[in-house]
Amino acid sequence: xxxxxxxxxxxxxxxxxxxxxxxxxxxxxxxxxxxxxxxxxxxxxxxxxxxxxxxxxxxxxxxxxxxxxxxxxxxxxxxxxxxxxxxxxxxxxxxxxxxxxxxxxxxxxxxxxxxxxxxxxxxxxxxxxxxxxxxxxxxxxxxxxxxxxxxxxxxxxxxxxxxxxxxxxxxxxxxxxxxxxxxxxxxxxxxxxxxxx
Numbered sequence: 001x002x003x004x005x006x007x008x009x010x011x012x013x014x015x016x017x018x019x020x021x022x023x024x025x026x027x028x029x030x031x032x033x034x035x036x037x038x039x040x041x042x043x044x045x046x047x048x049x050x051x052x053x054x055x056x057x058x059x060x061x062x063x064x065x066x067x068x069x070x071x072x073x074x075x076x077x078x079x080x081x082x083x084x085x086x087x088x089x090x091x092x093x094x095x096x097x098x099x100x101x102x103x104x105x106x107x108x109x110x111x112x113x114x115x116x117x118x119x120x121x122x123x124x125x126x127x128x129x130x131x132x133x134x135x136x137x138x139x140x141x142x143x144x145x146x147x148x149x150x151x152x153x154x155x156x157x158x159x160x161x162x163x164x165x166x167x168x169x170x171x172x173x174x175x176x177x178x179x180x181x182x183x184x185x186x187x188x189x190x191x192x193x194x195x196x197x
Contacts (some may be wrong), residue, residue, distance in 0.1 A: 006046045017137040028062035031090035037064040038042050052083050078127050090114050094172050102128050157191045
C-alpha cells in the first residue's frame, strides 16, 4: 500500500524513524542496517516501506535499500518468522550474510540470531534456499560464491577491513562485488587489496 516515503528525517533511533512527509509524521520501524546507512537528522530521505496490518495495529517497516526490503518479505513468508523477528535478523546480520547462510545451508549462523531456534532456522533454509539461489542467478551472481570457504574468506577480509577503519557496510559491498567478479577464485590478500582501492 505504501511503497516508500520521501521526506525529512525528524527522529532517528536504532529501532525506528519519524519522517515528516508534507507535514505528516510517519513512524517507521527499522533494522540496524537501515539505521547505520542513514546520515544525520533533518536531511531529506527516501525509505522503502512495507505496511503490515494486523487486527490490533498498522505498522510501517522501512528499509534504506530495496534488497533489504525484499529479503524482509522473504523472511516473513517463513512460518515462525514474524516482522519483529525478521527485523532482529536484519539487525544481527547484514542482508548478504543472511542470504549466504540460507543459500549455503548454514544452520548455525541463522540459529545464532536471538529468537531463532533450530527448527525455524531449518525451515527458513528449506523454504528460501531455492528462491534466493534463483534470484542470485537472475542478478548474475554465481551461487557457488556462497560456499563455506568463501564465507570464511569474506569474514576474514571483512575483519581486516574494519580493523583498518573502513565502515562495515562499505567493506561488505566492496567484498561482495569483488567475490562476484572473481567467482570466489581469489586470495585473501588480493581481496583486501582490491577492496582498499
